Amino acid sequence: MPEKELPDWTKFGREVRRLRSQAGLSLSDVSSRMNISIGMLSKIERATRAPKRDTVGELDRVLCTNGSLMRRWSDVNRKVADPDWYRRVEDAEAAAVEIRLHNPTLIPGPLQAPEYTREVLNYGRPLDSDADINALLELKAKRAERALSGGDPRLTALVPEMVIRDCVGSPKTASAQLRHLVDLQESGKVTMYVIPRGVPTHISLSTGSFSLISFVDRMPTVFVESASGGELIDHPPREIQRFVSVFGLLQGWALSPADTLGLIREACHGFSVE
Template sequence: MANGSRQAAWEFFGAELKRRREDAALTQVELGARVFVSGGYIGQFEQAIRKPQLDVAQRIDEVLQTDGIFERLCRKLIDDPRYADYFAHVVELERLATRICEFAPTVVPGLLQTQEYARAFTIAANPFKTDEYVDEIVTARLERSRILDDAARPEYWVTLHENVLRIPVGGPGAMAEQLERIARLMRERTAVVTVLPYAAGAHAAMGGMLQLMEFQDAPPVAYTETSFSGTLVDEPAVVKRAHRAYDLLRVATLSPEASLAMVESAAEDFRLCVSTT
């Protein structure tokens, strides 16, 4: 489903939610209380500013007695075979975010990946999948990264563990190209990237990847991911803890200037490996 069609469908979801809520003689605050979100959230769902998670859509169906219509709509709109079930909603939120902060412990974040890096990583994670499957995943990842080309792009802050610069995904040539792309985005100030060096030792987010997203008219969320699953969190206390963990990471990173120098040096090392083979 194209982005424009998907947004129109979410607008239909919102309009239908408003109609069904008013038919039930409930205010946004009253419906929100019954499905365990704020009235402001309900208003954002109705305006298609924010998309509800599946469990919220299911609770709305229960309260409004709508025979599963909102669950079915939600499943259809977040169903994209190119993304894992737990990640599809994150992709929608990235498009709405005004600020994204990300920590990557081992792999270049998807928003920064080049085609060759994305392909090598996808094949490594899915060694028995067809070329067609790999192409779909890579295309989806590159489409995600287009939000950084938009004039209204979010502020993008990235902390890379030094692992990310050293693990040769796709071989020296692919890594050199990948690191050169990151360096270019840093120089163009499209993203603020800092590196957490090995010398920093233990850090506040050793459990895995962490992404924080902020929005113009909605509360922030946190997303964490391990090798086989991901969790999207909007509980304010947990999101606050995630922000604190990210702040602690930032304190331990190299400066932007020193980080750029390390990224460029690593890229040059991989280029030398290519030239000597």
């Protein structure tokens, strides 16, 4: 019985075949230069087998593609791995004019520095392989890049003081994260408000981590994030208003952007980095 073609990998397989033919190499030639059988290479080209990251890295080297195959692999792998909710979030954020972020326990995702994100993922997903973690890092980095690209959407974030002063990972990682926040605030890419200690931030524990995504032509949408994924909420209006009210209440208690910047700088000095 012939093996079933994997539609998501068809274009990738054709591109591998095209590059191999363009280089004047046979299946045997490529196989002999890397750790893969002729049969497996043929399956990748026919899209009956999804390639692994290490294999694509070797193909990049043998076919001299300067990383283009790896980028294609990442795009396809993301499409295959992304749940439907993530694609819906991407579409919503692309159409947004404003995104308001709040996480009661961590720096909001788009504002995280890479090593901070890695620490969070390593602790929160102990069963994932390094390849899985790297794929998630790439996914989150692309989301952050879109959100911080300038212009729409405008980005606003509420961050509890406890989260600013908490040491996630090493002092070096924590310090780098705070410097990243300072850079973002100074660049105008995001407006941050620190919620000082003493404010009853526990009111947001009932909502958890969320993003309020606002548009020109329709009601806001709420993205509620969890350890295992997320959910987009666009009805009923009363439920949306609950998140709007929580965000507004916390923002009313928060420090000004200027005082927020001063507190983050002061907290950064509190981490001794060798």
